[in-house]
Amino acid sequence: MLILIGIVGIISTAFSQQKELLNNNITWLSESTNSGASMPLGGGDLGLNLWVEKGEIYFYLSRSGTFDENNTLLKLGRIKLHLSPNPFVGKSFKQELILKDGYAKITGSTGNLTTQVNIWVDVFKAVINLEVKANKKIKTEVSYESWRFEDRVIKGKENNQNSYKWAPQGILKTFQDEINYKADKIEFYHQNKEQTVFDVVVKQQGLEGYKSTLYNPLKNLIFGGSIQGENMTAGVKSSGQYLNTPFQRWSLKSKQASLNNRITISLYTANSTLEEWKTGLLDVEKKAKEGYEESFKASKTWWNAYWERSFIYINSNDSIANQAGKNYQLFRYMLGCNAFGAWPTKFNGGLFTFDPVLTDTTLKYTPDFRNWGGGTHTAQNQRLVYWPMLKSGDFEMMKPQFDFYLNLLKNAETRTKNAWGHDGASFTEQIENFGLPNPAEYSWKRPANFDKGMEYNAWLEYEWDTVLEFCMMILETERFNGNNIQQYMPLIESSLTFFKEHYTYLAKHRGSKALDANGHLVLYPGSGAETYKMAYNSTSTIAGLKSVLQRLLELKSATDNQRKNWQNMLSTIPPISFRNFDGKTTISPAKTWERINNTESPQLYPVFPWGLYGIGKSNLDTAINTFKYDLDVLKFRSHVGWKQDNIFAARLGLTNEAANLTKAKLKDSGRRFPAFWGPGFDWTPDHNWGGSGMIGLQEMLMQCDGKDIYLFPAWPKTWNVHFKLHAPYQTTVEGTLINGKIENLKVTPQAREVDVIYVLK
Incomplete structure (x- = not known):
């Protein structure tokens, strides 16, 4: 039966959009066991898998468009944050995704030390921000971890990550990134080599006569970024293994303990020369240093508007229906x-x-x-x-x-x-x-x-x-x-x-x-x-x-x-x-x-x-x-x-x-x-x-x-x-x-x- 509606009114106060959204926040009161138990965080075109494991904060870095020579969508690495003394080894722990404002908050206490770490991605700049606040002075160490510290041969089903899938042509490799200390920051990037899967496919499909006129997004593609922090200097390079993957680690350490610290990760992607890419990255780094509070506010405002634009909140006696709505x-x-x-x-x-x-x-x-x-x-x-x-x-x-x-x-x-x-x-x-x-x-x-x-x-x-x-x-x-x-x-x-x-x-x-x-x-x-x-x-x-x-x-x-x-x-x-x-x-x-x-x-x-x-x-x-x-x-x-x-x-x-x-x-x-x-x-x-x-x-x-x-x-x-x-x-x-x-x-x-x-x- 179809009934024409003629009811217009003010939305009932029984349903408060702000309160409903708050109820959809994700809160964890214990640490995670591995990256599969991570929390998504992001903005603009950046995504992080964020988790805390054995008292350390980790996240993977991902960005739209980071395609290598084989058309694998590469991650940009992993970040590890270590605090000393460590507030996350006590009994009090909370990791929260605050949907309304689009950021994550991690808090922990041990003894009389209480620390809060805010992590957020700038919606309008390719910048990730980490803000450490403690009630007592602590030291901060941030590390960049990469499994692409050397060329790596790709075998078998691993080629499903790229365009060759089950039919690789010869020996395929994921080529190493360039990762270096630059004064008091860490710089990393992947630069595609001259020959990519584009060239192979054009030849395979008989289009070499048109090659110079074809759109090629892999050509001269460079992507990466840098990490720097307040009052921090280059630490020690080391190595390790996470699950099945060996990696090398580059770290920045506090020069002295402090109540607050801010770390920024600036990212840049371009089809360009290396010098042009480095100039572009410097511009992102400069913007990252400007107007921190204003940038955080602008990103929060964007997320606030995002949630006001559309929503579905279910509140029924059916718990699975409520899960579906959340x-x-x-x-x-x-x-x-x-x-x-x-x-x-x-x-x-x-x-x-x-x-x-x-x-x-x-x-x-x-x-x-x-x-x-x-x-x-x-x-x-x-x-x-x-x-x-x-x-x-x-x-x-x-x-x-x-x-x-x-x-x-x-x-x-x-x-x-x-x-x-x-x-x-x-x-x-x-x-x-x-x-x-x-x-x-x-x-x-x-x-x-x-x-x-x-x-x-x-x-x-x-x-x-x-x-x-x-x-x-x-x-x-x-x-x-x-x-x-x-x-x-x-x-x-x-x-x-x-x-x-x-x-x-x-x-x-x-x-x-x-x-x-x-x-x-x-x-x-x-x-x-x-x-x-x-x-x-x-x-x-x-x-x-x-x-x-x-x-x-x-x-x-x-x-x-x-x-x-x-x-x-x-x-x-x-x-x-x-x-x-x-x-x-x-x-x-x-x-x-x-x-x-x-x-x-x-x-x-x-x-x-x-x-x-x-x-x-x-x-x-x-x-x-x-x-x-x-x-x-x-x-x-x-x-x-x-x-x-x-x-x-x-x-x-x-x-x-x-x-x-x-x-x-x-x-x-x-x-x-x-x-x-x-x-x-x-x-x-x-x-x-x-x-x-x-x-x-x-x-x-x-x-x-x-x-x-x-x-x-x-x-x-x-x-x-x-x-x-x-x-x-x-x-x-x-x-x-x-x-x-x-x-x-x-x-x-x-x-x-x-x-x-x-x-x-």
């Missing part, structure tokens, strides 16, 4: 740590991976390891990290993912032209950060006459429709937030052009006609995700093409010629196919296919992400039948990793199913930090696990169709909630549901109240 906030915090990165947040750990042996005991590698690569991006996974940012209103955070594709556009178009001689950008599923297929998936063992534009891989062949989801996200930022998307229009149009040109090209190679008898493109061979292979008219591709073209036709900025071209292409998109189970009509994953290769359910992609079926739309029963009766869908159902069943259930208004699947997604991870899910199908922390959980919870609360805003379409009456989400047309909806009744609702702008429809079963 972990929604914690995972959104982790995403917020890469708000301003030049590169997208990676689905396979983001900025917060830790020693791999703590995820898989057989993988005794360095902390640089993550499964499925560093510079390799998997679109099916990446999309789940970014879809929830629309309803959370985190539009600025979507830019790195959009720019990722925009920066690769010319490379993708060049690849298409070279392989097939036609226009359009071909973006493969396993794509390098320079826009070409992953070399292992492309394969060095491909037949001599095999199509040079294709990946020679049973899972990935003919799968290139995932770029359409990012095109749609771009279009939705215009609809949600009024973003000017003109810079991305060439990307969207070229992505569409590829499908028109390529399937016309393939048809003409089979016969004299480019279209079928109904004037439609013949989308063969195609792929239904990685699952339904050698597909004819894949439903996920059809739904994506239709949705993007229809959304483009709604753009007020479109020219008459653009509208004509889009409408003409839309008329050539074939219809979705159907099949029956137990006499029930269901959506088919394609018209036909030759085999099943994975466990995805692209027959439900018209529900999510494409929204062709859902609350308030016609033929909803067909989509529900697909969810309930399709034997493949039932067999593949799970909450693990990138599985989307919770989202499908929410979009279909199936409250019990959505609640149970989303609770399973977002319940505590089983690790000390409750939002470190994984490894699932990928790695730990699994960011597409968290992203799909976020999407499901949002869709349970609010769904939008045109101007209609449906509230609580799959929300249990017994889950009290206070939420604020973003809707299209620069609209926010904030409300509370208590004991199955909405007590107040605040829609901004107020004129949009009439578009709200309350659905609670």
Whole structure:
């Protein structure tokens, strides 16, 4: 039953956003056993894994875009903080992540010594700050620890951290960093050598004639930083081993004991000469010294606004539902740590991976390891990290993912032209950060006459429709937030052009006609995700093409010629196919296919992400039948990793199913930090696990169709909630549901109240 809401009021004082956020802080009253029990901390584009072990404070340093020669996303090292006398060997200990202000506080007492260490990352500068405050004078020692003090040969499965994966070409090495004392500071950096995996891939894929014109983010890349502290001088260089990894240590020590000390770590990344990089780092160091209090205040202000922008707080008798609500906030915090990165947040750990042996005991590698690569991006996974940012209103955070594709556009178009001689950008599923297929998936063992534009891989062949989801996200930022998307229009149009040109090209190679008898493109061979292979008219591709073209036709900025071209292409998109189970009509994953290769359910992609079926739309029963009766869908159902069943259930208004699947997604991870899910199908922390959980919870609360805003379409009456989400047309909806009744609702702008429809079963 649909009931039009006309209730507007002031948000109840029973739900105080500040108090609710405080309740989501993470507080540990004992030290951690290892890095797997670390706490995420970050800001801007920096991430730290922070923990205290045996009285010492440690954290790993990670930053967006630190790709080495092999396209491993390298960590920048590990920091150790030792205090003398040591306040963390007594009985009083607390480590707290203060979400509201985006920093961590560690306190400890022994005897009559009490010490507090504040650690925070500047949101607007690439600077990490450590502030030590004690009630008695103490000495401070900060150490930089690196396992890249020498060249290291990479063997076996360890190559999964880079672009070569299972097919390394010759002996591969992670090359050593440069680490030195510079007066009273420690300086460290990694400088990529002249030859990188980019050069190898360009040669492998027959593109050497275009090499000088191709975008190459690995060329002349240098990243690193420096450590310095007040009243500190160079200490002693030493060595050690953490878990399976030997390291060397460079330290700075206090010249004399003091009540307070401040340490800064300044970071800089550039495609430049070494001298230019050093000049850039000096500039960061200078900024780090200026206006400490003002910088801390500015970062806190950013985090305060971040939390005010959107939230979901659950307060019910269901403890797992409450966990889901809390972990929604914690995972959104982790995403917020890469708000301003030049590169997208990676689905396979983001900025917060830790020693791999703590995820898989057989993988005794360095902390640089993550499964499925560093510079390799998997679109099916990446999309789940970014879809929830629309309803959370985190539009600025979507830019790195959009720019990722925009920066690769010319490379993708060049690849298409070279392989097939036609226009359009071909973006493969396993794509390098320079826009070409992953070399292992492309394969060095491909037949001599095999199509040079294709990946020679049973899972990935003919799968290139995932770029359409990012095109749609771009279009939705215009609809949600009024973003000017003109810079991305060439990307969207070229992505569409590829499908028109390529399937016309393939048809003409089979016969004299480019279209079928109904004037439609013949989308063969195609792929239904990685699952339904050698597909004819894949439903996920059809739904994506239709949705993007229809959304483009709604753009007020479109020219008459653009509208004509889009409408003409839309008329050539074939219809979705159907099949029956137990006499029930269901959506088919394609018209036909030759085999099943994975466990995805692209027959439900018209529900999510494409929204062709859902609350308030016609033929909803067909989509529900697909969810309930399709034997493949039932067999593949799970909450693990990138599985989307919770989202499908929410979009279909199936409250019990959505609640149970989303609770399973977002319940505590089983690790000390409750939002470190994984490894699932990928790695730990699994960011597409968290992203799909976020999407499901949002869709349970609010769904939008045109101007209609449906509230609580799959929300249990017994889950009290206070939420604020973003809707299209620069609209926010904030409300509370208590004991199955909405007590107040605040829609901004107020004129949009009439578009709200309350659905609670």
